[in-house]
Amino acid sequence: MHPATSPTAGAPAGREHRTPLTRRRFVRGLAAVALAAPLALGAAACGDDSGGGDGGPVKLSVFWWGGEARAKLTEDALALYTKKHPDVTFEKTWQANQGYFDKLATLTAGGNPPDLFQIDDNYLAEYAGRSTTLDLGSYRDSGKLDVSKFPKSLLEYGVVDGKLAGVAAGENTQGLVYNKTLLTKNGLPEPRTGMSWEEHIAWAEQVAKKTKVPGTQDPSADYKALWVWLRQQGKDLYKGKELGFTVEDVTKWFALWKGARDAGATPTADVIHQGNATDITKQLVVTGKAATSWVWANQMPDLKKNTKDELGVVAYPGDPSAQWARASMYWSVFKGSKHRDVAVDVINFLNNDPEAVALLGTDRGLPSNTDLRAKVSETATDPAMKQSIQVESELAQKFGPSPQVPIKGHSKVKAELTKAAENAQYGRATPAQAAEQFVTACKAAIA
Amino acid sequence: MALTTAPGPTPRTGPVGPRPTRRGAGRTRLGEGLAGYVFLSPWLIGLMGITAVPMLLSLWLSFTDYDILTPLSEVRWVGLANYERMFTADPSYWHAVRVTLTFALVAVPLKLAAALGVALLLNRTWRGVGLFRGLFYLPSLLGGSVALAIVWVNMFNRDGAFNSFLALFGIEGLPWVADPDWALETLMVLAIWQFGAPMVIFLAGLKQVPTELYEAAAVDGAGAWRRFRAVTLPMLSPVIFFNLVLETIHGFQGFTAAFVLSNGTGGPVDSTLMYTLKLYIAGFTDLEMGYASAMAWVFLLAIALITAVFFSTGRFWVHYSDGEDA
Numbered sequence: 001m002h003p004a005t006s007p008t009a010g011a012p013a014g015r016e017h018r019t020p021l022t023r024r025r026f027v028r029g030l031a032a033v034a035l036a037a038p039l040a041l042g043a044a045a046c047g048d049d050s051g052g053g054d055g056g057p058v059k060l061s062v063f064w065w066g067g068e069a070r071a072k073l074t075e076d077a078l079a080l081y082t083k084k085h086p087d088v089t090f091e092k093t094w095q096a097n098q099g100y101f102d103k104l105a106t107l108t109a110g111g112n113p114p115d116l117f118q119i120d121d122n123y124l125a126e127y128a129g130r131s132t133t134l135d136l137g138s139y140r141d142s143g144k145l146d147v148s149k150f151p152k153s154l155l156e157y158g159v160v161d162g163k164l165a166g167v168a169a170g171e172n173t174q175g176l177v178y179n180k181t182l183l184t185k186n187g188l189p190e191p192r193t194g195m196s197w198e199e200h201i202a203w204a205e206q207v208a209k210k211t212k213v214p215g216t217q218d219p220s221a222d223y224k225a226l227w228v229w230l231r232q233q234g235k236d237l238y239k240g241k242e243l244g245f246t247v248e249d250v251t252k253w254f255a256l257w258k259g260a261r262d263a264g265a266t267p268t269a270d271v272i273h274q275g276n277a278t279d280i281t282k283q284l285v286v287t288g289k290a291a292t293s294w295v296w297a298n299q300m301p302d303l304k305k306n307t308k309d310e311l312g313v314v315a316y317p318g319d320p321s322a323q324w325a326r327a328s329m330y331w332s333v334f335k336g337s338k339h340r341d342v343a344v345d346v347i348n349f350l351n352n353d354p355e356a357v358a359l360l361g362t363d364r365g366l367p368s369n370t371d372l373r374a375k376v377s378e379t380a381t382d383p384a385m386k387q388s389i390q391v392e393s394e395l396a397q398k399f400g401p402s403p404q405v406p407i408k409g410h411s412k413v414k415a416e417l418t419k420a421a422e423n424a425q426y427g428r429a430t431p432a433q434a435a436e437q438f439v440t441a442c443k444a445a446i447a
Numbered sequence: 448m449a450l451t452t453a454p455g456p457t458p459r460t461g462p463v464g465p466r467p468t469r470r471g472a473g474r475t476r477l478g479e480g481l482a483g484y485v486f487l488s489p490w491l492i493g494l495m496g497i498t499a500v501p502m503l504l505s506l507w508l509s510f511t512d513y514d515i516l517t518p519l520s521e522v523r524w525v526g527l528a529n530y531e532r533m534f535t536a537d538p539s540y541w542h543a544v545r546v547t548l549t550f551a552l553v554a555v556p557l558k559l560a561a562a563l564g565v566a567l568l569l570n571r572t573w574r575g576v577g578l579f580r581g582l583f584y585l586p587s588l589l590g591g592s593v594a595l596a597i598v599w600v601n602m603f604n605r606d607g608a609f610n611s612f613l614a615l616f617g618i619e620g621l622p623w624v625a626d627p628d629w630a631l632e633t634l635m636v637l638a639i640w641q642f643g644a645p646m647v648i649f650l651a652g653l654k655q656v657p658t659e660l661y662e663a664a665a666v667d668g669a670g671a672w673r674r675f676r677a678v679t680l681p682m683l684s685p686v687i688f689f690n691l692v693l694e695t696i697h698g699f700q701g702f703t704a705a706f707v708l709s710n711g712t713g714g715p716v717d718s719t720l721m722y723t724l725k726l727y728i729a730g731f732t733d734l735e736m737g738y739a740s741a742m743a744w745v746f747l748l749a750i751a752l753i754t755a756v757f758f759s760t761g762r763f764w765v766h767y768s769d770g771e772d773a
């Protein structure tokens with residue numbers, strides 16, 4: 001398929017049967033192809049670095065993760081852009097979340113990354129730190145990228161090492177989703193924002209006793225729950241290039257949940273393990289194995305699709321000001337893209353064009369542009385979506401400042417937390433041992 | 448693919464006898480050589496592009512801090528740092544080695560035993576034997592497929608079919624795949640269950656054993672066990688050897704089922720962290736492709752070493768009869 005490979009197959013050999021050179025020439029040709037193929041790939045990777053290169057038809061490659069619903073909405077919004085800018089068309093690729101970042105990394109390594117791609121805070125620093133993402137700061141300053149209507153903390157949550165690496169495609173925050181049907185049927189109170197962690201666990205214990213369904217998933221393996229809890233203790237997940245917590249902090253965290261497990265407020269370790277998968281369909285609140293799950297608030301509508309029961313959502317326990325306006329995901333531009341200006345313009349369009357924002361709705365979280373967010377909230381019809389918008393908007397008034405974006409090595413920290421927490425859950429380690437193991441592993445991971 | 452390889456002694460290939468070097472035929476030979484290369488070219492290009500070049504590249508990368516995202520031109524040479532880290536500073540590496548060895552040491556012998564046992568049963572002529580051969584071979588056709596792994600995980604979770612079956616006898620099952628003490632064992636059972644491929648090869652081997660040997664042994668008063676020990680096993684030893692080497696390599700490379708069972712994490716609590724999975728996580732999740740390359744090369748050398756050990760011990764127990772007879 002590469003033009004470089006085509007002139008191989010015995011090109012000069014044809015007529016001249018007798019020339020003694022053919023074989024040598026052929027072998028040489030072969031060697032040339034072997035060398036040229038990767039070179040050609042490499043050359044494609046470098047592209048011509050002419051920067052803008054606008055004018056004339058442009059085909060922009062766009063890559064995101066999500067389900068079919070998101071694909072439909074995104075395709076519609078991009079089609080709208082093409083309608084307004086007929087010379088810009090899109091090469092759209094999307095897939096499920098699992099495996100998305102493997103694919104993105106492979107595309108980047110292969111010298112064929114998309115011009116415009118979706119990314120989240122788990123990987124933003126990894127990509128920005130390696131200069132894979134374009135610094136959008138100059139576009140922001142020149143006004144080509146309008147972020148004037150963005151909440152300040154949401155915009156700042158896209159900054160890595162002083163560079164604007166990603167623009168929030170939507171806003172969300174941590175949400176505790178509970179099974180409303182189960183609670184009302186049994187005459188149990190619903191959880192409230194602002195309950196303390198101890199109150200939450202006591203409540204979950206009460207639910208378990210009455211309904212035989214454990215009241216809460218044990219979130220000790222969940223970095224976003226640990227993160228909120230740490231912030232409430234005046235700590236953080238990261239501080240600069242260091243960890244923002246100590247062994248003692250994590251010991252307390254693991255011990256808190258050991259208490260909950262011992263009291264029967266949570267499911268058994270193997271069920272907790274299943275709920276630790278990030279897959280929406282495996283969350284215990286929809287599989288019926290627990291009354292609450294620890295998710296992101298904008299996942300409510302998707303969760304609802306997987307259960308017949310009514311769901312409710314509140315903030316994680318403790319002081320809700322520990323939560324922040326998190327970019328549910330960002331749009332980033334590949335630094336080597338030939339069509340940077342167009343790509344940035346598309347981001348601008350997806351965030352600020354009233355029609356596009358109306359089309360996209362809250363699929364990627366609350367719209368980042370707060371004026372348009374208000375409009376979308378008014379017109380939302382899906383009850384689950386309405387509810388998540390309402391809760392998020394309420395919480396938004398209590399949000400504290402954003403933490404820094406997770407640093408390089410975050411994927412390992414997340415995996416180590418799961419391992420350590422599960423060690424404690426299966427009773428193979430005490431909270432103190434698990435905490436020690438976790439912090440040691442983290443230090444190695446981010447070193 | 449293993450099936451196409453005929454079992455038994457490999458015919459001696461290589462430089463056979465003096466080549467007909469006709470004077471003046473040089474040009475024709477060149478022409479023939481060229482034609483040969485042209486016919487070989489799909490394979491040659493594949494070998495170069497898909498195997499040789501990336502392999503050598505990965506050898507180089509194993510001495511660098513390559514992280515996938517950084518262009519190759521900017522990677523830093525780090526010497527033996529990746530290898531040093533693997534052996535001295537990464538406890539989960541040794542854990543993965545342990546998991547993989549446990550898996551291979553248990554699953555491979557049991558799989559071969561199952562394959563040989565069933566092959567012996569099916570090596571008779573009774574009605575419907577062909578159907579049974581087909582049925583036993585079927586699981587192997589599914590190979591290391593993702594679909595099969597998904598079915599397996601669902602069969603062996605707490606509410607799975609296996610526990611429902613146990614419940615018939617009043618036994619309360621475990622959450623097998625979600626239990627760190629049993630997840631790896633579940634994978635072993637899956638591997639053993641797919642004994643069809645070595646079984647077919649054993650069957651082919653059994654067909655090669657001359658019936659006169661059995662008759663002679665029977666005349667000499669050897670019972671069934673004695674005939675198996677003294678005739679079947681030695682005659683079958685080249686096939687056993689072949690299957691052992693192949694299945695060991697295969698066992699070490701187990702990946703798909705572990706990946707599916709653990710959502711790519713090696714969990715619960717690293718109990719299914721097979722070597723290849725650890726390598727995959729290092730390369731694609733943690734973006735440490737240089738480190739992953741180093742792991743891959745150590746893996747390659749380890750497998751080569753184990754295979755070499757097999758070959759060097761083989762002459763003590765592998766019995767090739769054809770040499771003398773034929």
